[in-house]
Amino acid sequence: MEAQETAQLEEQLQGWGEVILSGDRVLRWEKPWFPAALMVVTSVLFLLIYYLDPSVLTGLSCSVMLLCLADYLVPTIAPKVFGSNKWTSEQQQRFHEICGNLVKTQRRIVGWWKRLCTLKEEKPKMYFASVISTLLTAAWIGQQVHNLLLTYLIVSCLLLLPGLNQQGIITKYVAMAKREINKLLKQKEKKNE
Numbered sequence: 081m082e083a084q085e086t087a088q089l090e091e092q093l094q095g096w097g098e099v100i101l102s103g104d105r106v107l108r109w110e111k112p113w114f115p116a117a118l119m120v121v122t123s124v125l126f127l128l129i130y131y132l133d134p135s136v137l138t139g140l141s142c143s144v145m146l147l148c149l150a151d152y153l154v155p156t157i158a159p160k161v162f163g164s165n166k167w168t169s170e171q172q173q174r175f176h177e178i179c180g181n182l183v184k185t186q187r188r189i190v191g192w193w194k195r196l197c198t199l200k201e202e203k204p205k206m207y208f209a210s211v212i213s214t215l216l217t218a219a220w221i222g223q224q225v226h227n228l229l230l231t232y233l234i235v236s237c238l239l240l241l242p243g244l245n246q247q248g249i250i251t252k253y254v255a256m257a258k259r260e261i262n263k264l265l266k267q268k269e270k271k272n273e
Contacts, residue, residue: 089179095155098162109243126232
């Protein structure tokens with residue numbers, strides 16, 4: 081089933097293949113200057129939004145317009161820019177991996193949603209308490225931090241996440257946090273004995 085979904089996604093994104101591979105190289109930091117370039121482009125884009133201060137309707141309309149333009153122009157221009165006749169088996173394999181990862185991510189999100197629905201049916205009080213506390217925390221954070229800054233921080237983190245993961249930085253710091261938590265738990269156990 082997953083292989084079939086991956087094949088369908090590959091077929092749908094075929095015109096975007098070169099662009100997706102280029103974006104993947106940037107997001108995984110294949111060159112040392114890619115994280116800085118990501119942050120500069122993101123910062124300039126958000127500074128432009130801050131400077132122009134568009135209304136919600138204008139921002140939404142411009143975003144959808146840019147998506148429509150990209151959807152129309154990228155499949156026609158990308159082969160001319162990247163030369164699609166030079167598509168190698170290594171590139172095809174990487175494209176297949178990316179599509180597979182997208183399908184897995186979609187399945188995880190659907191799985192989380194199903195678990196949340198199951199929690200709602202089986203333990204409604206737990207569901208109510210967890211959802212309300214999460215939403216209250218999100219509302220408090222949204223009240224304390226400006227919307228555009230919060231969006232900038234979220235987008236920046238999401239753009240840097242694949243590179244941090246690829247470089248092993250996330251694994252390193254998660255392991256450090258686990259060690260520290262285990263030390264604290266052991267100290268607490270010794271105090272209780």
